[in-house]
Amino acid sequence: MNSVYAIVVGILLGIMIFALKTGVGCGFSNIRRRDVLIIAASYFVISVILGGLIELVDQSRLDVITSMGMTLHVVVALLLIGAGIYTQKKWSCGHDVSRHTFLFISVPCPVCLTALFVSCMILASTLGWSGFRIGALVGFFFFITVISSSWGFRKMHRTPEDLGAVMMFLGIFYLLGSMLVPAYIKSKQLQIPDTGGELHIIPLLIMTGIIACGYVINTFKGE
Numbered sequence: 001m002n003s004v005y006a007i008v009v010g011i012l013l014g015i016m017i018f019a020l021k022t023g024v025g026c027g028f029s030n031i032r033r034r035d036v037l038i039i040a041a042s043y044f045v046i047s048v049i050l051g052g053l054i055e056l057v058d059q060s061r062l063d064v065i066t067s068m069g070m071t072l073h074v075v076v077a078l079l080l081i082g083a084g085i086y087t088q089k090k091w092s093c094g095h096d097v098s099r100h101t102f103l104f105i106s107v108p109c110p111v112c113l114t115a116l117f118v119s120c121m122i123l124a125s126t127l128g129w130s131g132f133r134i135g136a137l138v139g140f141f142f143f144i145t146v147i148s149s150s151w152g153f154r155k156m157h158r159t160p161e162d163l164g165a166v167m168m169f170l171g172i173f174y175l176l177g178s179m180l181v182p183a184y185i186k187s188k189q190l191q192i193p194d195t196g197g198e199l200h201i202i203p204l205l206i207m208t209g210i211i212a213c214g215y216v217i218n219t220f221k222g223e
Helices: 002-028 033-056 059-092 110-127 131-154 160-189 198-220
Strands: none
Touching: 002 033, 002 110, 002 131, 002 160, 033 110, 033 131, 059 110, 059 160, 110 131
């Protein structure tokens, strides 16, 4: 039973990361609260629909769905980087385009939809619930996280320049993940002798740390 709880908590934490990404876009941009509510509600509806679809999809297709998600990582990453650069460039010229460019980080993207669908499949097989019930659980958790995080980020009073920095950071992180994850899976398939688990994680931690430091410096350099 403890393993079931661990799986559920792990899946919900993964969902929360995508919800926080959406919350950042809503909180750092100049949009109305009604728009935030619409976006959060759309994720709830989509989750319920995806939950209903998992009963129609064979779980043996999970690897195919996951591989498609990794391919889409590259496309989404490039879009985020481009939108982040465009947002910062326009803001430096005195134009606020965050009301439009925030869509690249907040609206449901193929990567997020894939993650939601896979999460619903794993939760359904773990808990033994119906697809719609799982979708409602995932959607409700996503909805609450988006609303609360966007409210919290809005209290920080950040500018569109910060939104652009976050978008570029996430784009680079997505791009990094699309390269490292397949390489890691391939290395495990080749059965490379174990030289210590820490060697697999250290390069990722170093590169992630460098990117994070660059983001923090760029965000707070004007304060």
